[in-house]
Amino acid sequence: MKSSIFGIAIIGTFLFTGCTTSGAFLSANQTLVNLEQANYTITAINVSGYSETAYVLGFSYSTGLTTNTFAAGRVEGTGMLYKEALENLWTNYEKDSGTINGKRLALANVRYDTDILNLIIYTKVMVNVRADVIEFTD
Known part of the structure; x- marks a missing residue:
């Protein structure tokens, strides 16, 4: 009887005090940018974070x-x-291309990869975001 109560207490603690997280990088937004005109340059390809x-x-x-x-x-x-992956992407961009302050930049062709390691008592989640960086000229 004591072991059943102890088991229920452990499961209850796990269910009600645990961590849950859900993340997403959804590249859809309300701003529409058409790259039809020659008013931009591609400043970096395949930058990752x-x-x-x-x-x-x-x-x-x-x-x-x-x-x-x-x-x-x-x-x-x-x-x-x-x-954090996006912040790391911009940090990596600045290392190669200089500061982003004062520039009109946008990410294009945004891709992300997720790698997950599940070992029952330990789980690790890794996210890599890759994109091309464009700068608007006019």
Whole structure:
């Protein structure tokens, strides 16, 4: 009897105090930019940004546009995978192409890859965002 109550308490704790996270990088937005005119240049091709996070006692899965994790607790990273990957992309762009301040830049051909490691007691999610950077000239 005591072991059943203890088991239920562990499962209840896991279900009600665990971490869940769901992230997505959806490249659709309300702004429409047509690249039909010659008013831009491609300043960088295939710039990438990376982010990762890890959890204990859980699992992660990806459904295409989103990556989801259900776990007891985070042990690495902030869980803001897509935000951090995009920030890392811009940092990498600035290393090769200079500051982005004052420039009219946009990302084109945005792609993202997710890699997940599930080991029952440990799960790790890695996100890599890649894009081409364009600069508007007029």
